[in-house]
Amino acid sequence: MIKNFAELDLDPNLLSAIEEMGFKRPTQVQAQAIPQALDGRDILASAPTGTGKTAAFVLPALQYLQDFPRRKPGPARVLILTPTRELAMQVADQARALAKNTKLNIFTITGGVQYQEHADILATTQDIVVATPGRLMEYIKAERFDCRAIEWLVLDEADRMLDMGFGPTVDHLSQECRWRKQTLLFSATLEGKGVEGFTADLLKDPADIDAEPSRSERKKITQWYHRADNAEHKLALLKKIITEQAERSIVFLKTRERLADLRTELEKAQIPCAWIQGEMPQDRRNNAIARFRDGTVNVLLATDVAARGIDLPDVSHVINYDMPRSADVYLHRIGRTARAGKKGNAISIVEAHDQQMMDRVARYVKEDIKERFIKEMRPTHKKPVFKKKKKDDKKKSATKAKKKPSKKK
Structure with missing residues (x-):
């Protein structure tokens, strides 16, 4: 097992940047992906947010660009696709920090930026371009972006791109970059649509990497x-938690309507909060995130669609005000806390109808998630218990149903 970055065959200039950024040892996904990528393999990696996946593809890309330096100025050699503009900005910022001791140029091409700004970028030498699929496709169609020079194609949060309907665009971009040498795909999950939504020829004999957060990484989150x-009762519990226990919390809700209702309740209680939800104008979304980032407000309400792909530092508590629709979404949510080696807390506030999902989540994360009580606010209803039906029971009840005589005379 790789214990430190020095074992990864990286240039001293990258190692010193890693040290300055305070990374102590490679995370699981970094230790597995970097050597395989440097060996020239395609990568298919399952890596939830918060596992250090950005450095897992940025570091080998930077190393590759230094191992095979360009002979003359020209267009980008590494293309990184991300589902959202925020994620593109974050990836580019981290890439610049890791490349600070090199002369490599890193740019972003995303929506919400003036055409002229991009035209200026595309006229200069680029090494790495981080882009959102829709906007990049516009430039390719207008013959403003040259894909023939792309040697590495990286897809970050591939499952999210499919959720957002970018599958056909990504396949088209893959075709445009058909001269590339390597493809790296990172997705939170590899089941279901995780990868099957893309064409089969996207990856060639990839190295399979499953970097679920290790137990020790997850142990940093108290659930x-x-x-x-x-x-x-649920609202009263939330108010108590965010005013007396939590320093900085993200509160998750399942719909925009539920978010609007909670926002009204918190305003009535004079608890300041910001919020992000799907289909929100970019400037308002940026403003909400900035207010939470700089500490103007310490509570951020979010729906699942809106929260994916944002990296917020120092989140002390993730609160599931509504339980998610599936256990892997729960894992996504709680990954917003305990980042960069810090500890964090994940609290769920469940009504009787949520208990079954709570049990499912505990099985999925393979941990016993304990119930806690707040004095004077204990629940009065009895905790519902769900017995798992055994196959034999199902058969018995099916035969009983068949045998039941008809009530009609």
């Missing part, structure tokens, strides 16, 4: 839940 009798 527990509170039971609520009803909506009023």
Whole structure:
């Protein structure tokens, strides 16, 4: 097992940048992906947010560009696709920090930027371009972006790109970059649509990497839940937690309507908060994230669609006000806390109908998620218990149903 970055065959200029950024030892996904990528393999990696995946593809890309330096100025050699503009900015910022001791140029091409700004970038020498699929496709169609020089294609949060309907665009971009040497695909999950939504020829004999956060990485997140009798009790518990226990919290809700209702309740209680939700104008979204980032507000309400791909430092608590629709989304959510080696907390506030999902989540994360109580706010209802039906029971109940005589005379 690789214990430190020095074992990864990286240039001293990259190692000193890593040290300055405070990275102590490679995370699981970095230790697995970097050597394979440097060996020239395609990569298919399952790596949830918060596992250090950005450095897992940026470091080998930077090393490659230094091992095979360009002979003359020209267009980008590494293309990184991300589903959202925020994620593109974050990836580019991290890439610049890691490349600070090199002369490599890193640019972003995303929506919400004036055409002229991009035209200026595309006229200069680029080494790495981080882009969102839609906007990049516009420039390719206008013959403003040259894909023939691309040697590495990286897809970050590939499952999210499919969720957002970018599958056909990504396939088209893959075709445009057909002269490339390597493809690296990173996705939070590899099941279901995770990869099957793309064409089969995207990757050639890839190295399979499954970097679920290790138990020790997940141990940094303390998880527990509170039971609520009803909506009023649930709201009272949340107010208590965010005003007395949590320093900086992200509160997750399942729909925009639920978010709007909670926002109104918190405003009534004079608890300042910011919020992000799907289909929100970019400037308002940026403003909300900035207010939370700089500490103007310490509570951020979010829906799952809106929260993917944003990296917020120093989140002390993730609160599931609504339980997610699946256990892997729960893992995504709680990955917003305990980042960069810090500790964090994940709290779920569950009503009786949520208990089954809570049990499912505990099985999925292979941990016993304990129930906690707040004095004077204990639930009055009995905790529901769900017995797993065994196959034999199912058969018995099916035969019983068949045998039941008809009530009609």
